[in-house]
């Protein structure tokens with residue numbers, strides 16, 4: 001049983017302003033990036049902006065912009081802080097990338113990505129809120145309709 005703690009960390013990455021209840025999905029997406037590093041999760045913390053938010057802290061590991069933009073699919077409001085020696089070294093907001101590769105399954109059971117088990121690619125459409133178009137079957141989905149791949 002891992003102990004829950006949301007204390008300050010000496011070195012590492014803090015992912016803040018994750019929508020409440022999404023921290024576990026964020027970790028799924030980042031799985032492998034922080035393998036073996038201590039991870040703390042705070043869930044459903046009060047937030048003036050969002051009502052409830054989650055926080056993820058990864059000790060001794062600095063995530064890259066590319067790593068972190070992968071989580072934009074489920075946590076577009078997240079902010080990233082890189083901590084070095086207890087001080088904020090860098091801080092930025094997650095940006096939704098133009099293409100989302102192999103993070104989510106295509107919900108279309110007849111899509112070639114499901115029948116042939118090939119990596120998925122979604123183009124991000126931004127007209128009137130983000131939509132995700134499968135490059136193979138060309139169907140458009142909202143973030144809620146996509147199933148995040150595990151592992």
Ligand SMILES: [Zn+2]
Pocket residue numbers: 106107108111112113134135136137138139
């Ligand atoms: Zn598809």
